[in-house]
Amino acid sequence: MFKNYFKIALRNLVKHKVYSLINIFGLSVGLASCILILLHVTDEYSYDNFHEKGDRIYRMALERKYPDHSINYAIVPHSFADVMHDDFPEIEAITRVGGNNANATTVFRYDDNGEMKIFEETGFLLADSNFFKVFDFPLIKGNIDEALLKPNSMVITASSAQKYFGDDDPLQKVISTDFxxxxxxxVCEDVPQNSHLKFDFIGSWNTFPFAQNINYIAFSMAIYTVLHEGASPEELEAKFPQMVETYAASQIEQRLGVSFKDYTAAGNGYNYFLQPLRDIHLKSHLEAEFEPNGNITYVYIFISIAVFILVIACINFMNLATSRSSERAKEVGVRKVMGSERRQLISQFLIESILISTISLILALVIIQLALPSFNNLANKELSFNLFANATIVPALLIFTLVVGLLAGSYPAFVLSGFNPVTVMKGKLISSAKGAWLRNGLVVFQFFISIVLIAGSLLIYSQMEFIRNKSLGYNKDHVLVIQRPGALAESGDAFDKEVMNLPNIKKVGRASTMPGAASAFFFGIQFQPEGSSEVLTTKGMVMDDHFAETINFEMIDGRSFSEDFEDSLSIILNESAVKALGVKDPIGAKLVNTNNFGGQQQVITYTIIGIVKDFNFQSLRDEISPLVIMHPGENTPVNFGFIAVKVGPQDIEQTLAAIEDKWNQIAPEEPFKYTFFDEDLAANYRSEQNSGKIFGIFTVLAIVIACIGLFGLAAYTAQQRTKEIGVRKALGASVFNVVLLLSKEFTKLILIALVIAIPLAWYGADKWLQSFAYRVDINITIFIIAGLSAIIISWLTVSYHAFKAAMVNPIKSLKYE
Incomplete structure (x- = not known):
């Protein structure tokens, strides 16, 4: 029996090639899209799942509360790790991790038998000696208990060992670094891509003298805790406030000269909390993350798109099968007259459906293999699809195919098998109102999804354009950013002057960080207005006399730093800092800072010399907060990290070559590394841009699949109204009138879909935009464009059948059936 069903199904597919190809194409594209999205989503959810103790590992994070705002940090004072293990019985183990973020570079040197090999590396971390006992990064060589025990010891990954030492044994070899x-x-195995902690080199934390300092205030390291089985993270979190009072309060009082009670009463605070390790990648977006994380919102969006695309593809199958109902009706009638039972007919149609879904799956697997490299490039991933990588993949795909086939074929099977043989054999097939409502409802649902996706794509594009074109308060164009100026040592000033004398160079300035870039780091600093007990906590950066002019900061009061003045104790505030101070005449006002930058406590008085117009020194996801800009000197907490060079728009390549030549003259053994400022800023939003592109591609695919279904339904509608069209043409209706007649029905359905889609799309857009402090307004125009796009697409899809039906001779139409 099954063999017979299969033969008939195959004959029907071959006999009706066009409909079969349309069905298979729509379903295969839908399946391929769905599987690609699921690969992406599965990878996002897989982060840090390979650690055996992963369900008990938590990262300690901080909500740092200031009087007028709060900031969440992924790094905390390192000394808490020393006391937490002893004070809290819930903790089984604790380890610290710190070092470069994803964009910072360190120069590594290795003397290979007299030949100096020099590399720039980004994956350099520091950790406690028990790091490899907490996390599962298996050692290939070395002793897990001793690998990071001694100062100046380092573990490297297998690929780094091959890169530096080839087939030689790397153990006990010495690598020189900036530190x-x-x-x-x-030597450990290479770090999996699905780890939020990525490194190529990991050195011992106790190498640095700073590790021995007792610090309960300054944020320096990420702390990871392993809780005992059954221990409650909530109960541990509840003990953190007392920990702050016990250990941090005295340091705060000593440093600021105010009581801890008054300090917290003014709105300051340290709220420590725990983050589950496996939540970090998708749910954590704090200051000082090791790398830009994923976003759970996008995961939910992509899952929804996968479901929607698959449902649209299944709806197409139903509509296309329904559009052929009159052709299959006589077959059903004959089979019923010959004694076929309804369940046999249902089986026949379901097997046809499963056969189509199976062929579609095979084609989808081909599409996936062809599309995966481009998808990986777009998503910045290394996804792979191997049918035999896991024993569950093939059975899962077979079950998936069966479910899709049953879902797509269920409605046609039950409807077609239910035709009355007497009515069918008389040549009369009357479509029920219930069937019409269902078909129309499916079209509304398809275009409801399509309109939501079109609106979402337009909104993401608008926000990215807004970010690209928004005035940030400085000039990002034609600014070359040179990294690691410390490599020039004492010749740095000479290099700046040499570069300034080159043609096509406008300005050269230095700063501790570049505003707005993904790698931007602003230190925290606290001031008290002279004669006041109020504490102003701000972000801070350091710049020289020329940086403000190099990127065009706008001074709205006072002056910038200048070589004509002694500015080592001068500071510049942004407008937000002035507002937070509440000082009416800030120029000339004194601010007192108590610090221990030099290893001992110092009280230093600074003078405000200028006010800079607020600029977006962090990303557009964050509100502009108070900022203090300091001049370089022994009292500043950080050194210059970047040289900014304003170049002219012409002869960029020649200018770059000339600057590199000057660098090589002064520091021939140091790599010359640069970026362009506007590209650094764009990198801050690469995740959103990539997600927007992926969203747009799958939106187009969803629309294409929806149009396939509409194409089939238009054919069905034209067929059902053949006699009506003939009568109308005989009475003088034009081709345009007939096309309009068939198109307006679908236009009504799309308008209904638009009305339903607007509230949902508006809600989703508002939720997404809330992640940006600076964003576009949601405009009804977006939804009008989305609706018009859907209408135009539907008209183009329907017009073929409408025009074809309108061009038929009315005599033939009236003879129909």
Whole structure:
């Protein structure tokens, strides 16, 4: 029996090639899109799942409360790790991790038998000696208990060992870095891509003297805790406020000269909390993350798109099968007269459906293999699809195919098998109102989804354009950013002057960080207005006498730093800092800072010399907060991290070559590394841009699939109204009138879909935009464009059948059936 069903199904597919190809194409594209999205989503959810203790590992994070705002940090004072293990019985183990973020570079040197190999590396971290006991990064060589135990010891990954030492044994080899010499004491397997902690080199934290300092205030390291089985993270979090009072309060009082009670009463505070390790990648977007994380919102969006695309593809199958109902009706009638039972007919149609879904799956697998490289490039991933990588993949795909086939074929099977043989054999097939409502409802649902996706794509594009074109308060164009100026040592000033003398160079300035870039770091600093007990906590950066002119900061009062003045104790505030101070005449006002930058406590008085117009020194996701700009000197907490060079728009390549030549003359053994400022800023939003592109591609695919279904339904409608069209043409209706007649029915359905889609799309857009402090307004125009796009697409889809029906001779139409 099954063999017979299969033969008939195959014959029907071959006999009706066009409909079969349309069905298979729509379903295969839908399946391929769905599987690609599921690969992406599965990868996002897989982050940090490979750690055996992953369900008990938590990262300690901080909500730093200021009087007028709060900021969440992924790094905390390192000394808490020393006391938490002893004070809290819930903790089984605790380890600290710190070092470069994803964009910071460190120069590594290795003397290979007299030949100096020099590399720039980004994956350099520091950790406690128990790091490899907490996290599952298996050691290939070395002792897990001793690998990071001694100062200046380092573990490297297998690929780094091959890169530096080839087939030689790397153990006990010495690598020189910007932070000193390290001895290789271990080799671990390469870090999986689905880890939020990525590194190529990991050095011992106790290498640095700073590790021995007792610090309960300054944020320096990420702290990870392993809780005992059954321990409650909520109960541990509840003990953190007392921990702050016990250990941090005295340091705060000593540093600021105010009581901890008054300090917190003014609105300051340290709220520590725990983040589950496996939530970090998708749910954590704090200051000082090791790398830009994913976003759970996008995961939910992509899951929804996958479901929608698959449902649209299944709806197409139903509509296309329904559009052929009159052709299949006589077959059903004959089979029923010959004694076929309804369940046999249902089985026949379901097997046809499953056969189509199976062929579609095979084609979808081909599409996936062809599309995966481009998808990986777009999503910045290394996804792979191997049918035999896991024993569950093939059975899962077979079950998936069966479910899709049953879902897509269920409605046609039950409807077609239910035709009355007497009515059918008389040549009369009357479509029920219930069937019409269902078909129309399916079209509304398809275009409801399409309109939501079109509106979403337009909104993402608008927000990205807004970010690209928004005035940030400085000029990002034609600014070259040179990294690691410290490599020039004492010749740095000479390099700046040499570069300034080159043709096509406008300005050269230095700063501790570049505003708005993904790698931007602003230190925290606290001031008290002279004679006041109020504490102003701000972000801080350092710049020289020329940086403000280099990127065009706008001074609205006072002056910038200048070589004509002694500015080592001068500071510049942004408008937000002035507002937070509440000072009416800030120029000339004194601010007192108590610090221990030099290892001992100092009280330093600074003078405000200028006010800079508020600029977006962080990303557009964040509100502009108070900022203090300091002049370089022994009292500043950080050194210059970047040289900014304003170049002319012409002869960029020649200018770059000339600057690199000057660098090589002064520091021939140091790599010359640069970026362009506008590209650095764009990198801050690459995740949103990539997600927007993926969203747009799958939106187009969803619309294409929806149009396939509409194409089939238009054919069905034209067929059902053949006699009506003939009568109308005989009475003088034009081709345009007939086309309009068939098109307006679908236009009504799309307008209904538009009305339903607007509230949902508006809600989703508002939720997404809330992640940006600066964003576009949601405009009804977006939804009008989305609706018009859907209408135009539907007209183009329907017009073929409408025009074809209108061009038929009315005599033939009236003879129909």
């Amino acid at each position: 000193g010499d390290f001895t290789i004491t271990g």
